Amino acid sequence: MNNYDVIVIGSGPGGYVSAIRSSQLGLRTAIIEKHQELGGTCLNVGCIPSKSLLYSSKYFLFAKKEHYLHGIFYEKLSLDFEKMMERKNNIVKKTNEGVKYLIKKNKIDLYQGIASFKTNHSLSIIDKKYLKEITKIKFQYCIIATGSKPTCLPSLNFDIQKRxxxxxxxxxxxxxxxxxxxxxxxxxxxxxxxxxxxxxxxxxxxxxxxxxxxxxxxxxxxxxxxxxxxxxxxxxxxxxxxxxxxxxxxxxxxxxxxxxxxxxxxxxxxxxxxxxGRYPNTKYLGLDNIGIKKDKNGFILVNDFLQSSINNIYAIGDVIGGKMLAHKAEEEGLYVSEYISGQKPNKINYNLVPSVIYTYPEVSSVGKTEKEIKEEGIEYNIGIFPMKSLGISQASGCTSGFIKIISHKKTDEILGVHMIGEHVTDMIMEATVAMEFHASSEDIYRICHPHPTFSESIKEAALLSFENNSIHM
The missing domain is CATH 3.50.50.60 (FAD/NAD(P)-binding domain)
Incomplete structure (x- = not known):
């Protein structure tokens, strides 16, 4: 029976990142994945394929409705939906291959099958098709990263044919x-x-x-x-x-x-x-076999160190609830790997896990909402700067949206940043870094931002929050 320092169950963003980090830190590591392809929901039926189609559809929308404003004309526009889907599938395939390469590069053993706990230091790997045990493995630590599945309504089943x-x-x-x-x-x-x-x-x-x-x-x-x-x-x-x-x-x-x-x-x-909504993917894990506790909705209960009720078994990502985001799962995976290897990583500040939406225009947010700040009884200032006031917005034609910065009235520390506009899914990181270091809106205003860029809107919103003034509005 093989024996590992760390076993990771699930190869989504949280799982494979955690496995890689564990191996980098000198722990003998294996990963168990029940599906043929690695990468979990994010890489196969979530983040990567959806963003591939979002970009393709965005280009089509531009060609259909915006091209003439730029002096671009053509006789006929057509859409090959099958080709668009093929592109998406190829991107997913390449990303899968990339994860396989990383697993191999970092000398991580891969087991294909369903993991089921026998004791708090051993589990069985079961063939997905025949539901028969393939092998048993032992471990010192285990990280559960099995993710989640879409919730359906009672009496209904998901089915393309039934629509x-x-x-x-x-x-x-x-x-x-x-x-x-x-x-x-x-x-x-x-x-x-x-x-x-x-x-x-x-x-x-x-x-x-x-x-x-x-x-x-x-x-x-x-x-x-x-x-x-x-x-x-x-x-x-x-x-x-x-x-x-x-x-x-x-x-x-x-x-x-x-x-x-x-x-x-x-x-x-x-x-x-x-x-x-989504529900935790724990059906075959055998959590009851070893007494791992769950909440009323089936999510695995963990403490501040992401330990389950069994102290050598950890859980990360969607399976513990909270924000169901790939980058949140990754951070949790990195934290657990470093924690069990003897390092002392900083605990994750969930208030600073940014959320992003790839609509057009994009939406992003980090920190507290205005409603939450009000409910806490905190006095605050707000700076809201419209994207249409930027030179780059006029040049690009992307004029929708705004930047909203909320800061503490007395200390000026930034409490929340909320954005809607072009490229804000990337721009939110400036706000996240600033808040990580407890920056004030004045700090952001004092930083030189390149021109002409969409990021100038953050500087302007910061000045509005700091002293209720703006240069370009």
């Missing part, structure tokens, strides 16, 4: 829906809805909460809703989903809802994308 789909099926459609209903106005719903809207689908987003992207600052929710609706995406908030049915004669999807005022409505689509 009720999750984000997974949405990335592998064979056709562009004429009418796509998206239930859920979070990050996944907005991104996938945007892809198919750009390609020609009539998209309706139905959200049970009173606003879309409800976990982000209200100003971002309000602005992106206005922009998406202007582009002809229909968005309905504060709904109760009564029923979803498949119309057998037409194979269409009928979604019955009830509004706050009691009015009942019905929406018809060719496909219905359910984007209503």
């Amino acid at each position: 009720i789909i999750s984000s997974t099926e949405a990335l592998y459609l064979k056709e562009i829906p004429k009418r796509l209903i998206v239930i859920g106005g979070g990050i996944i719903g907005l991104e996938l809805g945007s892809i198919y809207h750009r390609l020609g689908s009539r998209v309706t987003i139905l959200e049970t909460m009173d606003k879309i992207i409800s976990n982000m600052d209200h100003s971002l929710s309000k602005e992106i809703k206005k922009i998406l609706e202007k582009s002809s995406i229909q968005i309905e908030n504060s709904l109760l989903i009564n029923n979803i049915e498949i119309l057998e004669d037409t194979k269409e999807i009928s979604v019955h809802v009830k509004k706050n005022n009691g009015k009942k409505m019905k929406y018809i689509g060719d496909y219905c994308l359910l984007s209503i």
Whole structure:
């Protein structure tokens, strides 16, 4: 029986990054993956394929609606959806190969199969197809990084043929829906809805909460809703989903809802994308065999060091809940690997895990929302600078959005930064670094920003937050 210092279960961003770091720190490491391809949800049915399609659809949208403003003309525009999907699949394949290379380069043993705990220092690896034990391995430490799966409604199943789909099926459609209903106005719903809207689908987003992207600052929710609706995406908030049915004669999807005022409505689509959350992927792990505790929703309970109720078994990423983001899982994986190797890494500041959305324009956020700051009773200043006031915005034609910086009224320390506009998924890192070092809005204002760039908007918003002045507004 093979014996390892560290076993990592799951090869998503948290898992493979943790395995690599463990090996780099001199620990004999193995990784167990039940699927044929490495990379987990992110690389196969999440971040990478969705962003591939988002970029492709963005270029198509530009060619269809913006090209003439730049003096670019052509006789006929056509879309090869199959070719677009092929490009996406090739990118996924190359990324998979990259992870395999990294695993091999770092001398990490790879086991294909389902991991199931026998004791707190041993587990079985089971063949996924035949559900028979392949081998047993022992370990000193184990890191559970098995991720999550899309949540479905009771009595329904995800199925491309029946046209009720999750984000997974949405990335592998064979056709562009004429009418796509998206239930859920979070990050996944907005991104996938945007892809198919750009390609020609009539998209309706139905959200049970009173606003879309409800976990982000209200100003971002309000602005992106206005922009998406202007582009002809229909968005309905504060709904109760009564029923979803498949119309057998037409194979269409009928979604019955009830509004706050009691009015009942019905929406018809060719496909219905359910984007209503995700649940932890722990089904075959045998957690009960060794007494690993979970919360009422099935997420593994961990302490501040990411230890489960069994102190040599850790858990990271989606399987412990919180923000279900690849970069959050990576940070947790790095932290655990360094912690068990004897280092003393700083604990993760979850307040400084940025969130990003690849709509057009993009949305990003880090730190506290204005609502959270109010609820804590903190006096604060706000600086909001519109992107349209920048020279680069006019030059590029990307004038939508703003930068919002919230700072402490007495100390001027930055408490939260919220952005919507071109390239803000990259620009949010300036705010994250600043907040990591407890910078003030004055500190940001005093830094020289290159011209002409979108990052100048951060400097301007900082001056507004610092002394309620602006140079270019």
